[in-house]
């Protein structure tokens with residue numbers, strides 16, 4: 001048996017809803033677009049890290065750890081969900097966060113503080129590079145820390161998305177849907193590796209399209225290599241099969257050139273369209289960029305009209321509040337009818 005007998009700590013309200021984006025689909029007059037609402041996983045404003053953390057926190061508890069450590073950018077959704085998961089599991093949480101102390105925390109950082117996380121400022125390091133250092137100092141004071149990598153992206157965390165594919169397949173069968181493409185924001189590789197392994201486990205045919213959000217490498221590796229590394233780890237586990245293939249890893253790279261966390265015109269349009277047509281919030285860093293890429297590809301007729309596309313909403317909405325300056329000009333955007 002694969003993963004079902006591994007330690008898991010229940011955190012999410014699962015399954016998350018799956019529904020059609022009717023107004024957006026007809027506005028674009030292209031393929032049918034459905035959305036899987038992992039912005040509604042339920043843990044502290046939700047997001048894709050909740051699924052990863054069920055397995056990561058499960059491991060931490062099984063190993064008798066008393067503390068978790070992770071890290072990320074100042075508006076890290078992963079840090080916020082880890083802080084919430086640690087609170088729910090009665091573990092201490094240390095976060096290694098880029099930048100330096102600020103007087104008016106907002107968005108995810110405010111939530112980290114409310115959740116009781118202890119913050120270590122790491123200056124220019126925004127991908128948890130100093131996690132081992134913090135772990136060493138905690139160990140020297142007798143603590144037993146569990147290290148969660150940047151983005152929760154190792155094979156343990158990625159199991160959350162292996163399981164999520166099973167959830168998606170169950171819903172698709174119920175509603176008689178046959179997805180041709182699954183599209184989502186890809187950044188530290190755990191989600192994409194997990195979806196690819198789930199595609200093998202549940203014998204699915206859809207194309208897995210990761211929209212790359214951040215052009216900088218992850219732990220020294222280009223994103224494809226990181227995805228491959230995590231995928232191999234998943235394929236090596238008991239109950240998996242050596243015959244599993246990640247296939248040709250599809251990463252759409254052309255939308256991240258402005259850099260991580262830079263909100264451009266395309267991201268703003270995606271936020272505005274989803275809000276005004278569907279009443280759904282995208283986040284400025286990840287899901288807005290991924291949706292902007294999908295919209296652009298539909299406009300460029302890169303999909304067939306009878307394709308059925310799943311957009312996987314991976315969360316992140318609390319960071320909207322930290323981008324109020326960038327987003328305040330949004331009313332000036334003209335909608336193209």
Ligand SMILES: *Cc1c(COP(=O)(O)O)cnc(C)c1O
Pocket residue numbers: 047048049077078151153185186187188189190191192283286287314315316317
């Ligand atoms: C972390 C994150 C992602 C990227 O997931 P990875 O597994 O790191 O590739 C996408 N969207 C949001 C909102 C995230 O917080």
